[in-house]
Amino acid sequence: MAYVQLKNLEKVYNNTNKVVHGLSLDIKDGEFMVFVGPSGCAKSTTLRMIAGLEEITAGDIIIGDQRVNDLSPSKRQIAMVFQNYALYPHMKVRGNLSFGLRIAGRPKAEIAAAVDKVAAILEIEPLLDRLPKQLSGGQAQRVALGRALIKNPGVFLFDEPLSNLDAKLRASMRVRITDLHRQLKAEGNSPTVVYVTHDQTEAMTMGDRICVMQAGRIMQVATPKELYNAPANLFVAGFIGTPEMNLVEGAMEGGDFVVGSQRLAMGSDLSGRLSSQPADAVLGIRPQQFSLVAHGPALEAKLVHAEFMGHEVYMHADCEGRRLVSVVGAAEFEARGQSDVIRLRPDPKTLHVFDKSDGRNVSLHGGSIAA
Amino acid sequence: MTDISLAKTSARTLDEAAAAKRARMHLISSVVRYALLFGVGFLMLYPLIWLVGASFKTNSEIFSGAGFLPQSPTVEGYVQGWQTSTPYTFGRFFWNSFLIILPKVIGTAISCTMVAYAFARFEFPFKKILFGSVIAVLLLPNVVTRIPQYILFRDLGWLDSFLPLWVPSALAGDAFFVFMLVQFLRSLPTDMEEAARVDGANSLQTLVFIVVPMLGPALVSVCLFQFMWTMNDFLGPLIYISSVDKYPVSLALKLSIDTTEAFEWNRILAMSVLTITPALVVFFAAQRYFIEGISAGGRKG
Numbered sequence A: 001m002a003y004v005q006l007k008n009l010e011k012v013y014n015n016t017n018k019v020v021h022g023l024s025l026d027i028k029d030g031e032f033m034v035f036v037g038p039s040g041c042a043k044s045t046t047l048r049m050i051a052g053l054e055e056i057t058a059g060d061i062i063i064g065d066q067r068v069n070d071l072s073p074s075k076r077q078i079a080m081v082f083q084n085y086a087l088y089p090h091m092k093v094r095g096n097l098s099f100g101l102r103i104a105g106r107p108k109a110e111i112a113a114a115v116d117k118v119a120a121i122l123e124i125e126p127l128l129d130r131l132p133k134q135l136s137g138g139q140a141q142r143v144a145l146g147r148a149l150i151k152n153p154g155v156f157l158f159d160e161p162l163s164n165l166d167a168k169l170r171a172s173m174r175v176r177i178t179d180l181h182r183q184l185k186a187e188g189n190s191p192t193v194v195y196v197t198h199d200q201t202e203a204m205t206m207g208d209r210i211c212v213m214q215a216g217r218i219m220q221v222a223t224p225k226e227l228y229n230a231p232a233n234l235f236v237a238g239f240i241g242t243p244e245m246n247l248v249e250g251a252m253e254g255g256d257f258v259v260g261s262q263r264l265a266m267g268s269d270l271s272g273r274l275s276s277q278p279a280d281a282v283l284g285i286r287p288q289q290f291s292l293v294a295h296g297p298a299l300e301a302k303l304v305h306a307e308f309m310g311h312e313v314y315m316h317a318d319c320e321g322r323r324l325v326s327v328v329g330a331a332e333f334e335a336r337g338q339s340d341v342i343r344l345r346p347d348p349k350t351l352h353v354f355d356k357s358d359g360r361n362v363s364l365h366g367g368s369i370a371a
Numbered sequence B: 001m002t003d004i005s006l007a008k009t010s011a012r013t014l015d016e017a018a019a020a021k022r023a024r025m026h027l028i029s030s031v032v033r034y035a036l037l038f039g040v041g042f043l044m045l046y047p048l049i050w051l052v053g054a055s056f057k058t059n060s061e062i063f064s065g066a067g068f069l070p071q072s073p074t075v076e077g078y079v080q081g082w083q084t085s086t087p088y089t090f091g092r093f094f095w096n097s098f099l100i101i102l103p104k105v106i107g108t109a110i111s112c113t114m115v116a117y118a119f120a121r122f123e124f125p126f127k128k129i130l131f132g133s134v135i136a137v138l139l140l141p142n143v144v145t146r147i148p149q150y151i152l153f154r155d156l157g158w159l160d161s162f163l164p165l166w167v168p169s170a171l172a173g174d175a176f177f178v179f180m181l182v183q184f185l186r187s188l189p190t191d192m193e194e195a196a197r198v199d200g201a202n203s204l205q206t207l208v209f210i211v212v213p214m215l216g217p218a219l220v221s222v223c224l225f226q227f228m229w230t231m232n233d234f235l236g237p238l239i240y241i242s243s244v245d246k247y248p249v250s251l252a253l254k255l256s257i258d259t260t261e262a263f264e265w266n267r268i269l270a271m272s273v274l275t276i277t278p279a280l281v282v283f284f285a286a287q288r289y290f291i292e293g294i295s296a297g298g299r300k301g
């Protein structure tokens, strides 16, 4: 019912400042879609256009079979949760929850029942007679969530709803929101969610699919797993994953990757996947996919700094003037020997090669990447 | 053991001595500061105190000294002043003032809120030019418009009625209030209004249910300013009101000076005290909101 479709969506501010460059995206009914990207990449602008709070410069937005470009927010079957909660400061929690229903002129009994139901789901019954300023951040966020929930919308829109909370609360609210979505789905309501965040952890843990954005363009739309294992370009590769993927600039020469004076044989695992052999290439290696080896094909690097994290160690090493970060098990680290020159072998199955000229991942050919 | 406890004791007494000294200094500085404040405050308030005191004196006593305590307090000034030298009591003039102030204050609050809301939250053609003219009006000296205004109201047949005194203000004619509310609104986040729109409220409902409550302190300030300025306005009524039965208190006070050959100062002073009482009462009743409103108006968002 409430799928969302963006067609060549564009936004120009003040007639000059183009911030959204032709977005096209299909969000399925009941899907949890996360928009993620660095600050200023127009996530909020896009979300606000879906909500109807921002005028659409060009393109179409379709929600549940209906073109909504010219509909007011209240007619779009949407509800929105704002970053700063945006609770009405002079109304009690009860009043905040029921405002929309009261504006719509619903009968009193129905409103009271709806408020009670939502309050029970979000465990905010004891707060119903408080003013927003008497709530903690987490409580206020739950009330804001309740205000969206009570409308029983087709589409939930979230704009960085957790970024004002402390880390612990954020983690628990993350779970609460995804649980709620699953619960609503199980009840057959199947609301679609569009969730904006700049936090990749939120994106990876919450989204059915993730839309990675940069500067008003979509970089990749994929499931969290696919995004991690098969980033379509350099931007996504560098954005998703902690610590960040190592992106080593070099060149492809006859199936080998050349960086400085070193030559790394790629083996058939990787070269079979390559759709082209760019002269100027960037090799992408996740820190977790290095292993310390004594012989065989590997990158030689000088250990600069090691961070002990408990069961694993983050090694910062210098390879031909480039910083390489690798994560190895603590035992493996202890067994490396005395020398501060280490040999790091990347797992060829999970290596990525990017064309430096356009940032495209050229190693996705055949799509046979091991998870 | 003994040595240590001795050392401890002496250290403690040293500490205590220092603390006591600090407390004493603190006390002295407080006394000095408060004495100074009281002194200056008293000086500032003296005319007002004298006014109240003198209103209970007899006419002859008023000029006999600068002291404010009446020797034989009497309410004669109030009784006779209230009667006035006209066929009307002072109550009539208060009622007239009220008839001007009530529509003016209510009209100002409503009209200025709507105009400010439009300027602060909507895009419309010529907005910049229109807002520029609001500021221009703000900077325009009042005297410049006196004569054209008078001619306009004469042609409308509004002379010797209350209309010229409140209608312009009730139609957002006071640029200062519009400007003040616009500044206040700009400092408020728009999230709540957007949430209300998503909740299905139209612009008017958003204004009434969301914006006006948040605007509360600023609106209290607007009403207070308008109340006090209208209460004190002398020139407006002087120009437009000619019949005595329509005089507001500001004019009526002057009346008692005009018509009596030997000025009955105690009556004038007594009526002056009554005249400033409503303003004082309203001010102190609304003081908290008032101050909040003024200071919040200057806050940047």
Ligand SMILES: Nc1ncnc2c1ncn2[C@@H]1O[C@H](COP(=O)(O)OP(=O)(O)O)[C@@H](O)[C@H]1O
Binding pocket: A013, A014, A017, A019, A037, A038, A039, A040, A041, A042, A043, A044, A045, A046
């Ligand atoms: N009301 C506005 N007027 C002009 N420019 C704006 C406005 N809102 C946002 N922008 C610009 O649009 C770009 C995207 O902003 P935004 O959508 O808020 O980014 P994000 O939410 O991803 O951090 C930014 O460069 C910002 O400066």
Ligand SMILES: [Mg+2]
Binding pocket: A043, A044, A045, A160
């Ligand atoms: Mg944003």
